[in-house]
Amino acid sequence: MSxxxxxxxxxxxxxxxxxxxxxxxxxxxxxGEAAVHAALAELRDGFAAADHGxxxxxxxxGWQFLTRREYAEAIERAQFALRPRRLSPAALETLAIIxxxxxxxxxxxxxxRGVDSGAVIDKLAERGLVEVVTRGEGxxxxxxxxxxxQFLEILGLKDLDELPRLEELSVALRPxxxxxxx
Amino acid sequence: MSxxxxxxxxxxxxxxxxxxxxxxxxxxxxxGEAAVHAALAELRDGFAAADHGxxxxxxxxGWQFLTRREYAEAIERAQFALRPRRLSPAALETLAIIxxxxxxxxxxxxxxRGVDSGAVIDKLAERGLVEVVTRGEGxxxxxxxxxxxQFLEILGLKDLDELPRLEELSVALRPxxxxxxx
Amino acid sequence: xxxxxPVVPVSNGFVVELEQFSGPLDxxxxxxxxxxxxxxxxxxxxxADQFLAVINELGLNQAADYxxxxxxLLRIKAQMLxxxxxxxxxxxxxxxxxxxxxxxxxxxxxxxxxxxQAAARRAEQLGRGFRPEPPxxxxxxxxxxxxxxxxxxxxxxxxxxxxxxxxxxxxxxxxEGATARLQALLAERAEVGWLDVVGARPTIVDVLxxxxxxxxxxxxxxxxxxxxxxFTPIQIRRESPREAV
Numbered sequence: 001m002s003x004x005x006x007x008x009x010x011x012x013x014x015x016x017x018x019x020x021x022x023x024x025x026x027x028x029x030x031x032g033e034a035a036v037h038a039a040l041a042e043l044r045d046g047f048a049a050a051d052h053g054x055x056x057x058x059x060x061x062g063w064q065f066l067t068r069r070e071y072a073e074a075i076e077r078a079q080f081a082l083r084p085r086r087l088s089p090a091a092l093e094t095l096a097i098i099x100x101x102x103x104x105x106x107x108x109x110x111x112x113r114g115v116d117s118g119a120v121i122d123k124l125a126e127r128g129l130v131e132v133v134t135r136g137e138g139x140x141x142x143x144x145x146x147x148x149x150q151f152l153e154i155l156g157l158k159d160l161d162e163l164p165r166l167e168e169l170s171v172a173l174r175p176x177x178x179x180x181x182x
Numbered sequence: 183m184s185x186x187x188x189x190x191x192x193x194x195x196x197x198x199x200x201x202x203x204x205x206x207x208x209x210x211x212x213x214g215e216a217a218v219h220a221a222l223a224e225l226r227d228g229f230a231a232a233d234h235g236x237x238x239x240x241x242x243x244g245w246q247f248l249t250r251r252e253y254a255e256a257i258e259r260a261q262f263a264l265r266p267r268r269l270s271p272a273a274l275e276t277l278a279i280i281x282x283x284x285x286x287x288x289x290x291x292x293x294x295r296g297v298d299s300g301a302v303i304d305k306l307a308e309r310g311l312v313e314v315v316t317r318g319e320g321x322x323x324x325x326x327x328x329x330x331x332q333f334l335e336i337l338g339l340k341d342l343d344e345l346p347r348l349e350e351l352s353v354a355l356r357p358x359x360x361x362x363x364x
Numbered sequence: 365x366x367x368x369x370p371v372v373p374v375s376n377g378f379v380v381e382l383e384q385f386s387g388p389l390d391x392x393x394x395x396x397x398x399x400x401x402x403x404x405x406x407x408x409x410x411x412a413d414q415f416l417a418v419i420n421e422l423g424l425n426q427a428a429d430y431x432x433x434x435x436x437l438l439r440i441k442a443q444m445l446x447x448x449x450x451x452x453x454x455x456x457x458x459x460x461x462x463x464x465x466x467x468x469x470x471x472x473x474x475x476x477x478x479x480x481q482a483a484a485r486r487a488e489q490l491g492r493g494f495r496p497e498p499p500x501x502x503x504x505x506x507x508x509x510x511x512x513x514x515x516x517x518x519x520x521x522x523x524x525x526x527x528x529x530x531x532x533x534x535x536x537x538x539x540e541g542a543t544a545r546l547q548a549l550l551a552e553r554a555e556v557g558w559l560d561v562v563g564a565r566p567t568i569v570d571v572l573x574x575x576x577x578x579x580x581x582x583x584x585x586x587x588x589x590x591x592x593x594x595f596t597p598i599q600i601r602r603e604s605p606r607e608a609v
Contacts, residue, residue: 001233010235010253013195014490015262026260050232051183053192071192078193078208086507088314089325092516095508100517112520114322127506154508164514166521198492239489248489257490265487271476272386274483278475294468297387297429317519337479338486351474 001046004031004039012043012056012065020062094120095129099151099163103133103144121145129154183228186213186221190245194225200244200335242334243341266336276302277311277333281345285315285326303327311336388433389469391418396466403466406459408444412437436462537569542577550587550602558598 001009011027012019025036040063044056057066067075087095094117097109109117124130125145133146152159183191190206207218222245226238229247236247249257257263269277276299279291291299306312307327315328334341385391395414396403415437419430443458542561549556562574578600581587590599 001235006233006235006250007253007256008235010249010490011257011260011262013236013247014249014253014257014493016493017262019262023260023262027256046232050228051188053183053188053190054195065195067192067196068188071189074189074209075193075196078205087512089317089516089519090314092508092512093520096513096517096520099513129506154506155510155513157510166517195492246491248491251488254488254490263490263493265490266483268487269480269483270386271390271480274476274479275386275472278472278479281479282475294465294472295387296389296433296465296469323519336486337482338489339482346475346478348471351471 002039002042004028004035005042005046008039009043012063018059018062018064023062090115090117090120091124095124095147095151098124098130098145099147099160100166102146103136104146105136105142105144107142109145184221184224186210186217187224187228190221191225194238194245194247197246200242200246200331202244205244239338240340241338242331244331246335269336272297272299272302273306276306277329280306280312280327281329281333281342282348284328285318286328287318287324287326289324291327388415388430389466390473391415391430392433393466393470393473403470404463406463406466408437408441408459412441537573537576539573539576539580542570542573543581546574546577546581546587546600550600553602555599555601558600561600 007027008024011024021033021036021040024040025031025033028036031039040056040058044058047054047056052068053071054065054067057064090113093113094109097112098104098121101108106118106121109121121130125132128148128150130145130151131148132143134144135141136144147160152162157163189209193206193209194201203215203218203222206222207213207215210218213221222238226245229236229238234250235253236249239246239248241248254265258265272295275295276291279294280286280303283290288300288303291303303312307314310330310332312327312333313330314325316326317323318326329342339345385394392411392415395401395411395418396406399410399414401407401411412434416434419427419434440458440462448455546556546561549561558574561578562570566574578587578589582589585603588601588603590601591597
């Protein structure tokens with residue numbers, strides 16, 4: 001591969017947007033326009049000939065690498081763009097309290113955890129794991145939270161009865177998982 | 183190129199972060215582990231042999247296409263991409279302590295550095311380089327921090343084992359304290 | 365080597381940020397290296413005086429962490445000056461803790477060097493920048509392991525001095541049972557007391573079940589409820605069957 005083609009390959013790969021021919025020229029101002037076009041053609045043809053999973057495509061705004069169509073579906077299915085997220089220990093604790101004490105108000109959650117849990121509850125609500133189910137008695141008629149169907153879905157439970165009862169917890173909890181890879 | 187290598191090339195090109203072997207396997211669940219590794223080796227060797235501007239690198243317990251070192255400067259100069267910001271000495275100190283002592287609480291980091299490290303840890307957590315991994319025993323059940331895959335990513339490490347071992351440092355010191363509160 | 369001036373000295377003398385030292389240990393280590401002193405046998409009087417001079421010079425005397433270290437150094441200096449009896453095996457070098465911390469910190473600095481170089485080397489390579497967004501990006505899948513949740517529940521329980529957690533078990537009111545019980549009792553006797561129906565130690569569920577059954581049967585005209593006055597016992601009387609009216 002010519003040095004210019006290699007430089008363009010790196011730039012097109014790393015760039016946050018498609019690059020125009022003019023932009024690519026700023027990488028190597030001494031290169032003439034013909035050389036730039038030749039390098040781009042070399043790059044495109046190289047990827048096409050060697051039967052790659054990606055291709056160099058010319059679109060209205062410039063040049064960009066795209067994955068070949070036939071792989072798009074598999075990649076989308078695998079959802080690489082998004083790392084599966086795990087809940088923080090604080091979120092899990094709050095969720096556990098709400099799951100076992102529902103309907104339950106913020107005050108009570110705060111009291112059990114010993115820290116302000118407002119922000120954590122808001123995040124859980126945002127993720128659709130808990131929701132306001134009713135209002136409590138007493139001063140200000142506090143919002144009371146409970147778990148959502150999505151909560152059950154994520155845990156793979158049919159209903160709340162499938163949660164182990166608290167008396168069974170230490171039995172249900174397996175001994176600490178074997179040395180997790182760091 | 184084998185179909186599996188092409189599929190992986192497309193997926194790795196589409197991702198801006200390293201993909202683990204497990205993630206890649208979800209693309210083609212029927213492929214055995216040996217086949218996956220063979221395809222990755224084929225892809226890496228293919229790019230190395232054909233003298234490309236990008237290379238396939240093993241990093242952060244996964245694989246990622248990265249531009250070759252010699253092009254970063256030109257790409258940055260042309261403002262197509264930004265190099266990651268440098269970490270401050272305070273941030274690196276804190277990272278070093280967390281990396282070697284994980285899981286470790288704020289108190290211990292403060293004690294080793296001799297300064298309050300709360301703000302630095304918060305920043306590192308915000309950048310996704312450290313995260314709360316568990317809670318400690320004892321008063322207030324302090325949050326304990328560990329490093330994330332992104333930590334490996336910004337250092338270009340395959341895994342934590344690539345960090346220098348403490349015995350290899352010129353300054354020998356006691357091993358990380360057993361988890362005993364002082 | 366001269367000590368550079370602080371980066372952001374504010375007019376009132378309070379140092380907001382100090383970039384050349386990441387803390388008092390860093391400064392101390394800097395002084396030790398500059399004078400090529402032996403960490404393990406630290407001339408504490410000398411280093412304490414230098415430390416104080418520098419924090420004065422830098423206007424650091426209002427930065428708590430540096431001030432605390434200054435106080436520590438002065439205390440060790442004083443302890444070193446105290447006369448000690450010959451052959452006193454109990455004597456512990458007051459510098460020991462500081463030396464341990466300095467050695468530990470020195471090791472961290474060495475790691476910082478290594479990490480900094482690794483990061484700089486990694487920064488010479490750029491990852492994929494442009495990715496066409498997939499149409500309507502799905503939210504990141506959320507993972508919750510049941511075991512994690514249960515472990516969290518157990519952690520929470522451990523935080524509570526007494527077991528105030530209730531288990532969530534659906535306990536539907538047994539109105540049907542209460543109705544049958546009322547009807548059976550009234551078949552035997554024309555009048556029964558409230559306590560006869562609910563029993564001696566009723567649960568709240570029993571009370572509610574009976575109460576609802578009572579109201580329902582009263583509505584149907586199968587019984588009537590009487591109370592002589594507020595808080596007096598409630599009497600339940602059988603009503604004559606409707607057919608007979």
